[in-house]
Every structure is written in C-alpha cells, then in structure tokens.
Amino acid sequence: MSPQEVLAALNELLEAERAGAWVARQSASEAGDEAMKALLQDIQHDEVRWCGMLMRAVRTLEGEPSSAVGDFRRKALAIADLHERLVFLNKGQAWVVRRLERLIPEVGHAEVKAELEAMLAAHRHNIARAEAF
Ligand SMILES: [Fe+2]
Structure with a gap:
C-alpha cells in the first residue's frame, strides 16, 4: 500500500467507527433490556475511542481526517428489530477486523501500528461478547 492508500484505509475505518458510534448510541437509547443497553453503551464508548x-493516526501520518459518517449508519438504523440490528452491527465489527488485519502489516509507524493492534483486539473481544449475548 502507498502512504495515500494507508491514509485512505484509516479514513474509511474512521467513517465506519463514527457510523458505529451513532448506531450504538441510538440503539442503546431504544433498548429496554438493561443488559443489552449496557452492551451497546460499552460498544459506543469503544467506537468513540477508536474515532x-x-x-490522531491520520494526522500523525500527515493526512486530513475525514469528517464523514459511513453509510453503515443509515443501513443499520433502517433495521427496526434491535436484536437483528445488533447482529448487523457485529457484521460491521467483523468487517473492521478484516480491514485491520490487512492494513496493520502495511503500517510502518510503530505507535500507529500498536494502536491499530489494540483496536483489532478490542473488536475481536466485542464481537465475542455480542455473539455470547
Ligand atoms: Fe468498531
């Protein structure tokens, strides 16, 4: 990947995480079940952290962070059933894992790489948690 492609991949992930944060926040506010609400709030907290x-990673690599929200938000919020939406959210998280697995070997900057590895581990953890739920 060229430096421009790495930046584009980071911005694509940023837009996806921003969409995920919106979806988790909106879904947590709709959730009647306390355990589901807590799970969605934890996911929202994580998504905001990764945004x-x-x-910071885009700026470190001398790019301009995107301010767009991924189309995932619209698609996810179109799903009325919260359990089905959670399944869709988990598919989005799995997409993020695949993107990170491909991107991380291309990143030379040690600090950025370590942060992306932490993001990958957290996403794997949240996927397992949501699946168990
Ligand atoms: Fe995410």
Missing part, C-alpha cells in the same frame, strides 16, 4: 485514535 479519536484514528483521527
């Missing part, structure tokens, strides 16, 4: 990390 911040990705914006």
